[in-house]
Amino acid sequence: MSETNPKFKVTIDGVEVEVDPGTTILNAARLIGGDVVPPAMCYYSSLQGSGGKCRTCLVEVSKGSEKDPRPMPKLVVSCSTPIMDGMEVKNKSSEKVMDARAGVVEMLLINHPLDCPICDQAGECDLQNLAYEHGKSTTRYEFERRTFDKVDIGEYIKLHMTRCILCYRCVYTANQLTDQREHGILNRGDAAEIGTFIEKNLKNEFIGNVIDVCPVGALTDKTFRFRSRVWYTKPMDAHRDCKCCSGKAVVWMIGDEVARVTARKDQYGEVKEFICNECRFEKKEKSDWTIEGPRHIDRNSVISANHYEVEAPAHTPLLNKA
Amino acid sequence: MDRKLLLEHIGVEGIHTHDVYRKQGGYKAVEKALKSMSPDDIVEEVKKSGLRGRGGAGFPTGMKWSFIAKPEGVPRHFLCNADESEPGTFKDRYLMEKIPHLLIEGMILSSYALGCNQSYIYIRGEYMYVLQILEKAIAEAYANGWLGKNIKGSGFDLDLAVTTGAGAYICGEETALIESLEGKRGNPRIKPPFPAVKGLWGRPTVVNNVETIAAVVPIVNEGGDAYAQFGIGRSTGTKLISASGNINKPGVYEINMGITVEEFIYSDTYCGGMKNGKKLKACVPGGSSVPILPHYLVCKTAAGEDRLMSYESLSDGGFATGSMLGSGGFIVYDEDQCIVRNTWNFSRFYHHESCGQCSPCREGTGWMEKVLHRLEYGHGKMEDIDLLWDIQRKIEGNTICPLGDAAAWPVAAAIRHFREEFEWHVNEPKLCVTKNYGLVTEKKFEPVNA
Incomplete structure (x- = not known):
């Protein structure tokens, strides 16, 4: 099919790429890769309807299309704006975009507790990366920050609403991945919160995936909470025979112990194969898993800064001993 | 007609x-x-x-x-x-x-x-x-x-x-x-x-x-x-205007678009002039989300022409010296009113009504409200005015729906036209709590219908 379809040409930050009609600017940029990819806090390619909310992926369209070369009057969200033939997009090369993005980061951070030193997400947090790249080191916000009580939503998941940036990813995940949706957004405006109406438990075989899709530390794994900083653990690709999911996961080891299990994330932090609760929370023995080898993490995170993979061959015999 | x-x-x-x-x-x-x-x-x-x-x-x-x-x-x-x-x-x-x-x-x-x-x-x-x-x-x-x-x-x-x-x-x-x-x-x-x-x-x-x-x-x-x-130019037909504020006859009026703002405010057919013979200070011509106009821009445009009740004439001069017809919520302020308090009130509304979906509006509206509250109650700082300007700039145009713009425009216009009033609130922290700006200053608003 793709051979017969005409391809659309789009230029992002001066790099040209040909994509299928209907592709969004963000996905076109991801085809190019590297620096031209706008950051995304709420868009998640496998979740239908996600995107458009966090406004971090705003880009400037300096030329609408070949047919209608007028620039778009406002900045547009790259995650849900489809490309047109001959479109020219400015991401990092536009000052307007960088200014707006800095504004969005500032807005996201004014009510964020910035408790990174005690947050389990630290080191693999999208908001941390975003703030590091686009934020300022000081804040102009001088008021009390919004806080919520921590809520246990089920046996394995802790909801720390104070850290939430309301990306809606977990709501879409629960909606689209599981049979019934048990949580959603309550209230309005900056009082909006993720909640299970009248503090119900989230019970579903796949509900653990909301932890993986959460860009910040609002949803954390109770079996791993406060056990270790992520950069002290060693991610290993592993798999097991599982009745309900693919069984392909990443186990995060502390020595010979499995500290936690997550799904495999790609370079944009997105999970392609969701795993079930049993694999995630209950299989915490090394013997449960067949370990394939070190996991390559190519996102700009603290974990990848360790470059432990280089030494991996030396460790391999050790792994096989057990 | x-x-x-x-x-x-x-x-x-x-x-x-x-x-x-x-x-x-x-x-x-x-x-x-x-x-x-x-x-x-x-x-x-x-x-x-x-x-x-x-x-x-x-x-x-x-x-x-x-x-x-x-x-x-x-x-x-x-x-x-x-x-x-x-x-x-x-x-x-x-x-x-x-x-x-x-x-x-x-x-x-x-x-x-x-x-x-x-x-x-x-x-x-x-x-x-x-x-x-x-x-x-x-x-x-x-x-x-x-x-x-x-x-x-x-x-x-x-x-x-x-x-x-x-x-x-x-x-x-x-x-x-x-x-x-x-x-x-x-x-x-x-x-x-x-x-x-x-x-x-x-x-x-x-x-x-x-x-x-x-x-x-x-x-x-x-x-x-x-x-x-009916109407004038590209503003055809009649328009219902909800007039409120310090006027003698608030209510809903059907106007033939193209009558002058001056006629609308001062004529007995419509609003019937300012209440208690006070002077006009400002006017919001199209509902809370449109920019506020100071007294010298209400009846005349920046070019000195008569301002008409029409889409084009009210937005004449862009946001620098104009406003919008919007939904026709015509709010008139007399000389005693406090623009900072009014802006805070509008901001409080948008903070309360933001749906919380996209970040600039969700966080920005609340932030603006808090800063305006601080200014109005005498705890403001001079930097707050520039901070407000910067926040509204970061919200405007960057949100999913026009609510972000609607929250940003009134704040922007108030600072643009009434900056000295904001500064007065910073300089007179005690006075601004007890009295409105209009009641204590020597500044008199030039009558515009003279």
């Missing part, structure tokens, strides 16, 4: 009932349209009339109608946006309360023009008593054969229902309205796709304001060209 088009028979006893309305020439337009006009004829007439959306944005209605997608076998929907929640605007309530059959007649005509067989009126939750009036009127229309199957033997079916929201400002945004009508949380959708392609239940949908729909009735009755005779 002082004739009224919408409120012509408003004074007639019992006009809210079908029989009286019919006696005054009601439902004539429906008879005419169903007998002698095709749906496209009506769209054509509306295009000719130059009618522009009365909900605030002022988008040409005929053009909006022609955008609706018409795929085979997919029902289309027509929705009436009666979620009128803009502070300062109360024209739709008046229209629905006094003369509900005009809206129903407009709904029938518009639905016929667009080929919709199921239409809805989405009314805000606070208008519960208006809902009862509308439901009674709809029942009457059904009983008299104006609604239902095969209306007056024309073969056109239309069902009309009224739904209430739960009182959220955001549900006046058309995609949020559609979400709410579908029974979901009233969050605006990300566009594209636009409702004309994918709206209610994924079907092509058109959403129009109450007043816009009512205006279709005179357009069909008298023809688009005759309607276009």
Whole structure:
């Protein structure tokens, strides 16, 4: 099919790429890769309807299309704006975009507790990366920050609403991945919160995936909470025979112990194969898993800064001993 | 041309009932349209009339109608946006309360023009008593054969229902309205796709304001060209203005677009001048979300021409020296009022009404409200003024729906035109808590109607 379809040409930050009609600017940029990819806090390619909310992926369209070369009057969200033939997009090369993005980061951070030193997400947090790249080191916000009580939503998941940036990813995940949706957004405006109406438990075989899709530390794994900083653990690709999911996961080891299990994330932090609760929370023995080898993490995170993979061959015999 | 088009028979006893309305020439337009006009004829007439959306944005209605997608076998929907929640605007309530059959007649005509067989009126939750009036009127229309199957033997079916929201400002945004009508949380959708392609239940949908729909009735009755005779330039027809504030006669007025603002404020036909003989300080001409105008820009534009009550003239000069007609919520402030307090009040409203979906609006509206509160209560700092300017700049244009813009514009305009008042609040922290700026300064507002 793709051979017969005409391809659309789009230029992002001066790099040209040909994509299928209907592709969004963000996905076109991801085809190019590297620096031209706008950051995304709420868009998640496998979740239908996600995107458009966090406004971090705003880009400037300096030329609408070949047919209608007028620039778009406002900045547009790259995650849900489809490309047109001959479109020219400015991401990092536009000052307007960088200014707006800095504004969005500032807005996201004014009510964020910035408790990174005690947050389990630290080191693999999208908001941390975003703030590091686009934020300022000081804040102009001088008021009390919004806080919520921590809520246990089920046996394995802790909801720390104070850290939430309301990306809606977990709501879409629960909606689209599981049979019934048990949580959603309550209230309005900056009082909006993720909640299970009248503090119900989230019970579903796949509900653990909301932890993986959460860009910040609002949803954390109770079996791993406060056990270790992520950069002290060693991610290993592993798999097991599982009745309900693919069984392909990443186990995060502390020595010979499995500290936690997550799904495999790609370079944009997105999970392609969701795993079930049993694999995630209950299989915490090394013997449960067949370990394939070190996991390559190519996102700009603290974990990848360790470059432990280089030494991996030396460790391999050790792994096989057990 | 002082004739009224919408409120012509408003004074007639019992006009809210079908029989009286019919006696005054009601439902004539429906008879005419169903007998002698095709749906496209009506769209054509509306295009000719130059009618522009009365909900605030002022988008040409005929053009909006022609955008609706018409795929085979997919029902289309027509929705009436009666979620009128803009502070300062109360024209739709008046229209629905006094003369509900005009809206129903407009709904029938518009639905016929667009080929919709199921239409809805989405009314805000606070208008519960208006809902009862509308439901009674709809029942009457059904009983008299104006609604239902095969209306007056024309073969056109239309069902009309009224739904209430739960009182959220955001549900006046058309995609949020559609979400709410579908029974979901009233969050605006990300566009594209636009409702004309994918709206209610994924079907092509058109959403129009109450007043816009009512205006279709005179357009069909008298023809688009005759309607276009009213008004001035591209602002054709009449407009309902909800006048409030420090004026002698607040209320809803139907004006022929093109009268001067000065006439509107000072003439006895309309607002009847400033209350207690005070001087005019400022005016918000189109509901809380449009920029405020200082006294020297209300009656005259920056170029020195008379400012008229029309889309073009009110926005003359852009946001630097102009404003917008918006939804027609005309708020007048006299010399005693405090602009900072007013801006804080508006900001508080937008903070409360932000849906919380996109980050700049969710966090920014709250931040602005807190900073304005601090200024108003004498804890402000000089940097706060620039901070406010920066926050509003970061919100404007960067949000999913226009609520972000609506929250940013009044703050921007207040700082642009009344910066010294903000500075006074910083310099006089004790005084500003007890007295309004206008009451303590020597500064006198030059009379503009001299």
